[in-house]
Amino acid sequence: xxxxxxxxxxxxxxxxxxxxxxxxxxxxxxxxxxxxxxxxxxxxxxxxxxxxxxxxxxxxxxxxxxxxxxxxxxxxxxxxxxxxxxxxxxxxxxxxxxxxxxxxxxxxxxxxxxxxxxxxxxxxxxxxxxxxxxxxxxxxxxxxxxxxxxxxxxxxxxxxxxxxxxxxxxxxxxxxxxxxxxxxxxxxxxxxxxxxxxxxxxxxxxxxxxxxxxxxxxxxxxxxxxxxxxxxxxxxxxxxxxxxxxxxxxxxxxxxxxxxxxxxxxxxxxxxxxxxxxxxxxxxxxxxxxxxxxxxxxxxxxxxxxxxxxxxxxxxxxxxxxxxxxxxxxxxxxxxxxxxxxxxxxxxxxxxxxxxxxxxxxxxxxxxxxxxxxxxxxxxxxxxxxxxxxxxxxxxxxxxxxxxx
Numbered sequence: 568x569x570x571x572x573x574x575x576x577x578x579x580x581x582x583x584x585x586x587x588x589x590x591x592x593x594x595x596x597x598x599x600x601x602x603x604x605x606x607x608x609x610x611x612x613x614x615x616x617x618x619x620x621x622x623x624x625x626x627x628x629x630x631x632x633x634x635x636x637x638x639x640x641x642x643x644x645x646x647x648x649x650x651x652x653x654x655x656x657x658x659x660x661x662x663x664x665x666x667x668x669x670x671x672x673x674x675x676x677x678x679x680x681x682x683x684x685x686x687x688x689x690x691x692x693x694x695x696x697x698x699x700x701x702x703x704x705x706x707x708x709x710x711x712x713x714x715x716x717x718x719x720x721x722x723x724x725x726x727x728x729x730x731x732x733x734x735x736x737x738x739x740x741x742x743x744x745x746x747x748x749x750x751x752x753x754x755x756x757x758x759x760x761x762x763x764x765x766x767x768x769x770x771x772x773x774x775x776x777x778x779x780x781x782x783x784x785x786x787x788x789x790x791x792x793x794x795x796x797x798x799x800x801x802x803x804x805x806x807x808x809x810x811x812x813x814x815x816x817x818x819x820x821x822x823x824x825x826x827x828x829x830x831x832x833x834x835x836x837x838x839x840x841x842x843x844x845x846x847x848x849x850x851x852x853x854x855x856x857x858x859x860x861x862x863x864x865x866x867x868x869x870x871x872x873x874x875x876x877x878x879x880x881x882x883x884x885x886x887x888x889x890x891x892x893x894x895x896x897x898x899x900x901x902x903x904x905x906x907x908x909x910x911x912x913x914x915x916x917x918x919x920x921x922x923x924x925x926x927x928x929x930x931x932x933x934x935x936x937x938x939x940x941x942x943x944x945x946x947x948x949x950x951x952x953x954x955x956x957x958x959x960x961x962x963x964x965x966x967x968x969x970x971x972x
Contacts, residue, residue, distance in 0.1 A: 614673040618646050619744035622792060632667055640792055647793025650751035652676035675744035677752050692753060696745060700738055702771055704749040714765040717749045719781050720772025725806050725842045743783035767802040774803050775811025785822060798822050809846040812854045816861040825867040826855060830877045831885035839873065859894050871900040872923040883929035890935060899927040900940045
């Protein structure tokens with residue numbers, strides 16, 4: 568069998584914007600560019616993807632083919648409840664209909680490239696997509712629930728300084744089918760009787776920058792004919808995309824919203840989260856207050872402790888003042904060491920956890936509702952994007968160019 572993969576050359580430059588200027592998308596003052604080589608797969612099939620359609624949309628797509636409407640519900644259940652990857656597995660459909668479906672539609676089905684399991688059961692998966700790109704998902708088992716962390720983009724365009732995915736650049740958005748297939752592929756790996764109960768959109772990418780596909784994927788996951796996941800067991804995380812937060816408030820969904828805050832002042836936040844140049848802290852907090860008022864839902868503020876940058880007493884005081892009047896929880900996160908982080912962030916994991924616990928205690932003294940996230944799966948490259956980094960093409964050389972903009 569011929570290998571469908573071919574060599575590709577990617578060229579990336581590093582551009583420095585003048586003071587006060589920056590990228591109109593992410594707000595960053597620099598754009599990185601390196602030359603690298605790698606592999607790319609065949610083009611994605613140019614056919615409608617059945618896995619990304621709701622039952623009524625499947626019915627509309629089947630109508631011109633002469634298939635009765637009730638087949639749409641059967642198809643949806645096969646895809647989203649039973650998790651099949653091929654039309655010929657849908658054994659209660661007539662053979663002629665299965666043949667027709669095979670020629671008129673595509674079914675997303677990720678390939679499993681690598682899995683790594685930690686001592687605590689946390690398992691990181693690296694999936695291959697139809698176009699040769701890769702994404703990560705992380706399965707986190709606990710006594711009373713089983714959580715899957717899914718990706719929403721290939722890479723991420725926002726370049727947060729402490730994030731492995733952000734340092735790897737951005738390639739493209741995932742489709743709704745590519746998002747939900749992460750859930751179905753992992754579910755198929757679990758022992759009989761074990762079910763994914765929670766899904767968090769905290770993997771690679773910014774969910775609200777891929778808004779339509781993410782919301783469609785949520786509606787696929789909660790559909791009663793499919794996985795029938797409880798809405799309150801789904802969490803969308805955002806780096807602070809204000810228009811996305813405002814749209815989400817109007818969706819009528821009961822999902823959880825987590826906001827990656829990471830600093831309590833605008834001056835400090837832009838150093839860690841470049842998108843804060845476009846959506847500043849005042850705008851973000853105003854949108855968050857409107858979201859709480861509209862939905863009645865508590866929000867979570869994610870706060871990764873970067874030693875020496877955002878974990879001082881003054882930071883705790885400013886953060887407490889920022890969130891005190893909001894129905895909210897502050898989730899303090901120990902920094903995950905990753906390649907490419909500044910030298911000051913490279914501390915031993917135990918020291919990083921101790922710094923996070925110390926900062927959480929500062930917040931408790933100020934009567935802030937706080938939790939410290941447990942670090943899971945570190946021995947299997949536990950931070951988002953790190954497993955994919957190992958599979959990235961080898962860099963031939965890199966260069967920095969200044970004075971071009």
